[in-house]
Amino acid sequence: MSLGFNLRAKQSQVFRLGQVVSVLQMTSGELDEHLAEAARDNPMFILRRRPMAGTSATDASEMATVAEAGSLYEHVARALAGLIAEGGLMERIITAFMEELEPSGWLGRAPEEIAKTLGISPELVEAALRVVQKRVEPAGLFARNLEDCLRLQLEDKGPVSDDMRRVLAALSTLEVGGIHGLVEATGLDEERVRHCLGQIRRLDPKPGSAFATDPTLAREPDVRITPRGDGWDIEYLSALHREIEIVPLPRHGQTADAREALARARALKQALDVRQSALRQVVAVLVDRQGAFFRSGASALKPMTMSEIAQKTGFHLSTVSRVLSGLLIEGPNGITVGRSLFAxxxxxxxxxxxxxxxxxxxxxxxxxxxxxxxxxxxxxxxxxxxxxxxxxxxxxxxxxxxxxxxxxxxxxxx
Structure with a gap:
């Protein structure tokens, strides 16, 4: 009897831990879907949404539809989820790549610089980058520069000719010397150069631009901060729009299925509490670090990495990254995407x-x-x-x- 009880207790503990890890790793959109599914399947778990103040049902519906579309960061996070799940060195490298991903879709720093920051060999970072570039769509994301971006898109269509490689390598001369400068730099005749340029003009030099207008800006922010002396008042708005209710078991008719449903509902509620705690700690450190930015604007933004936030809060780097995914902070200067504070x-x-x-x-x-x-x-x-x-x-x-x-x-x- 005692052994059976201990086994069930351990199983329950493992399940609760799994729920916490799962909920922490979800984006806001994934969490909404997960909660809706739990409320649909578990009679002990009730999810209620409060209407946003001053928002009509039509407006709320439109904002929810827009919010379903992903930002560039969320798009690549989904595409690379399998690689990130491997953990270890691969997770560290990919997280660093995602931190350096600019709105254009290019990397903001060279791979060798990222390698130096991580304290690993440039060869490992280059190898990981090749894997990442082949895994994501559209082709050209995570490019080092314009030449790399165009080459990746051409390779996605088929083999790249030697003529094209020479034109790509000398493409910068086009702005200064025009077509004739490019002819001279490549050693190709004008007809072949023009043929290559015709192909290049059909490519997208900034494949991340399709995601540049972050649809999350159409919804209400998750956090609102207002100055108070030298500090800040922090209001967590998203928590006001969701009510979780756990239905208690009746004294009579407590079936095994009902007890299991109640245990799952409580585990999910506990996981949500942990996630909310992570959000509060990450935002508190973020606002403390970037207080000058929220008061004075972009010129006061301090260099910062997610690793610093992870170190200060004690959370894993991937947890910090997830908390920041799609996070919107409203301050005196307007609404800011949380991840933009790390540029x-x-x-x-x-x-x-x-x-x-x-x-x-x-x-x-x-x-x-x-x-x-x-x-x-x-x-x-x-x-x-x-x-x-x-x-x-x-x-x-x-x-x-x-x-x-x-x-x-x-x-x-x-």
Whole structure:
């Protein structure tokens, strides 16, 4: 009798632990589906949703439909879920890749820099990157640069010719020297170069752009923060929109099935409590670290990694990553996607975040002489003189992302 009781107790403990791990790993959308399924299948578990204040039934329905669409991060997280589940070194590398994934779909840092941060060999990171690039769609995601992005898309369609590889390698000369510069750089005749360019123009240089407008921005934020002296009041809004009720067993007619259903309902409730606790701890550290950003804007954003949050909270890196997936924080400056607070420049040595660098680029261009607009190379030199170590390619990418044309086009408009 005692042995049987102990066995059931251990089985119950293992089940509860499994529920906690499962719920922690779910995105908000996956959790909603899981809860709805539990409420449908378990008579002891009741899920009620409170209507959002000031929101009509039609508005709520439309927002729920929009929220089902995934962001770029959620898209690649689903595609790579099998690899991440392997744990160990592969999970660490893929998580690092996902942290560096920019809205364009490219990696924000070179693989060798990521390898240095992780403390592992560049060969391992390169090997993992090749696996990741082949696993995700559309082709071109997690590219190192433009050449890599286009090459991946061409390889997805079939073998890449030697002519095409030469054109891709010299593609940067097109902006400066035009078609004739590309002909000279590749050693190919003009007809062959034009044929390759015709194929390239049918490709997507920024495959992540289809996900750039995060649909989660159409819904209400999960967290609202308001300044209070030197600190913050943090309000967790998502918890107000969901009520969980566990139905107690009647004194009579307690069947084995009913007891099992009650145990499962309680285990799920416990898992939800753990998830909410993880959310509160992660957000508390995040707001404390980036308080200046929420008060002053992008120029005050501090460099930060998910590993730092994991270390401070004691949660596993994958748990922190999941908590942040789709998280929306409303502060004095508007609504912020939680993961955007981790954006950084492409230099592992830099102490400046990506939004800070973009803010400096805007400031430099606002003061430029219209008759002599600043080239990307000149801006790179000016930034480096300020101690912001970034490459010309990064400056060019950031300039494009903030919607500013190259120097040649700005000069023409002037």
């Amino acid at each position: 950084g420049t492409a230099s592992a040595q830099t102490l400046f975040s990506k939004p800070q660098v973009q803010a400096r680029i805007r400031a430099l261009l606002a003061k430029e002489d219209p008759a002599r607009p600043l080239s990307d190379r000149r801006m790179t030199a000016l930034l480096q003189a300020e101690g912001i170590t970034v490459s010309r390619r990064v400056v060019s990418n950031y300039r494009q992302e903030i919607g500013i044309s190259p120097a040649a086009k700005r000069r023409l408009r002037a």
